Amino acid sequence: MPSHQERADELYEAINQLIRVHQFRDRDCICCHDVSVAQCYALETLVKRGPLRLQALADEMYLDKSTTSRVVDALLRKNYVLKVPDPADQRAVQLSLTPAGKALYRTIRQDLVTEEAAMISKLAPEVVDGALTLIRQLTAAARARLGP
Amino acid sequence: MPSHQERADELYEAINQLIRVHQFRDRDCICCHDVSVAQCYALETLVKRGPLRLQALADEMYLDKSTTSRVVDALLRKNYVLKVPDPADQRAVQLSLTPAGKALYRTIRQDLVTEEAAMISKLAPEVVDGALTLIRQLTAAARARLGP
DNA sequence: GTCATTCCGTTGTCAGTAGCAACTATAAGT
DNA sequence: ACTTATAGTTGCTACTGACAACGGAATGAC
Numbered sequence: 001m002p003s004h005q006e007r008a009d010e011l012y013e014a015i016n017q018l019i020r021v022h023q024f025r026d027r028d029c030i031c032c033h034d035v036s037v038a039q040c041y042a043l044e045t046l047v048k049r050g051p052l053r054l055q056a057l058a059d060e061m062y063l064d065k066s067t068t069s070r071v072v073d074a075l076l077r078k079n080y081v082l083k084v085p086d087p088a089d090q091r092a093v094q095l096s097l098t099p100a101g102k103a104l105y106r107t108i109r110q111d112l113v114t115e116e117a118a119m120i121s122k123l124a125p126e127v128v129d130g131a132l133t134l135i136r137q138l139t140a141a142a143r144a145r146l147g148p
Numbered sequence: 149m150p151s152h153q154e155r156a157d158e159l160y161e162a163i164n165q166l167i168r169v170h171q172f173r174d175r176d177c178i179c180c181h182d183v184s185v186a187q188c189y190a191l192e193t194l195v196k197r198g199p200l201r202l203q204a205l206a207d208e209m210y211l212d213k214s215t216t217s218r219v220v221d222a223l224l225r226k227n228y229v230l231k232v233p234d235p236a237d238q239r240a241v242q243l244s245l246t247p248a249g250k251a252l253y254r255t256i257r258q259d260l261v262t263e264e265a266a267m268i269s270k271l272a273p274e275v276v277d278g279a280l281t282l283i284r285q286l287t288a289a290a291r292a293r294l295g296p
Numbered sequence: 297g298t299c300a301t302t303c304c305g306t307t308g309t310c311a312g313t314a315g316c317a318a319c320t321a322t323a324a325g326t
Numbered sequence: 327a328c329t330t331a332t333a334g335t336t337g338c339t340a341c342t343g344a345c346a347a348c349g350g351a352a353t354g355a356c
Contacts, residue, residue: 007276008265014283015264019167021290024210027314036341054305062172067343069306074341091304091351116163117156119289128155131282135162138279141267142169175343184312202334215314217335222312239322239333 015138029111033104034078038063042071043080043097043105051096053086080104163286177259181252182226190219191228191245191253199244201234228252 030040045060046052052060058068072095075081080101086092097105120128178188193208194200200208206216220243223229228249234240245253268276 004265008268009261011276011280012261012264014280015170018283018287019170021287022163022167064344113157113160116160117152119293120156123285123289127282128159130278131286132159132162134275134279134282135166137271139166139169141271145267212315
């Protein structure tokens with residue numbers, strides 16, 4: 001019967017491994033398209049949250065606004081996002097996806113999910129469902145410590 | 149009853165979230181010490197696998213040898229690793245941890261596990277054990293696709 | 297209404313991450 | 327001995343990420 005500490009240690013280790021393997025795979029999947037991992041993450045955030053200001057996007061991504069500004073710059077150059085000045089506040093900008101940006105994200109997402117599907121093809125559906133629930137609980141617990 | 153595709157999609161999403169939250173937390177935990185995330189990963193690999201050649205270290209970390217060489221350089225400058233020429237092969241070097249390197253990794257690891265422990269403090273032990281098993285299965289499945 | 301303060305986004309700078317290609321030196325195969 | 331393969335380093339390029347300083351716009355105090 002492992003102690004709380006031992007459990008924490010093993011879980012940290014296990015998550016660490018999972019992260020490495022996924023990270024590596026994602027890089028491969030994403031970078032063979034036109035964008036980097038961070039750029040893809042920005043696309044994803046805009047898909048999920050809709051048009052955002054720069055600061056809001058930075059907050060969502062847990063990044064500094066300067067870093068975010070440069071990531072967005074790269075996406076602007078490639079015509080995947082649109083930057084429109086906010087009429088209500090001359091300082092602010094609204095960032096949104098172009099059709100090309102939406103299409104690119106769909107494609108990449110498709111690739112990633114296909115990879116994931118191949119990965120779990122040998123696991124029983126109950127196992128996957130169980131993992132899903134538990135991973136969500138872990139994420140919620142982690143976010144709770146991160147947030148306020 | 150979700151389809152295989154739907155399951156893959158949800159699982160991808162869930163793992164993605166977990167990765168982001170952990171990544172962010174790890175950066176905070178690690179970088180307040182003397183090393184970056186990649187440098188810490190190199191320390192970790194040397195702790196686990198013992199002394200390694202540069203190429204072997206690069207393989208373990210899924211990185212290019214040039215990238216690895218520079219990461220090791222940084223650790224050398226800070227006196228956390230030792231580089232000894234291999235007597236059996238004049239081209240090769242043996243990388244090992246200095247006592248300072250071992251101590252630093254222990255400290256960081258302690259911090260990370262403490263964080264993990266706090267995170268799971270509100271979850272039932274059975275939940276954590278379940279997550280552990282499932283995450284390991286997922287990692288194994290992912291590694292199987294990655295490897296050969 | 298003006299002035300200080302705060303907020304939004306950009307830019308400069310610095311350190312780190314990462315891969316590819318070219319290079320040196322050593323080792324191994326023929 | 328000559329070719330080929332391997333080990334590690336270095337040059338280059340692009341991206342990541344934070345902090346600090348800045349200019350312009352909004353807001354609050356008075």
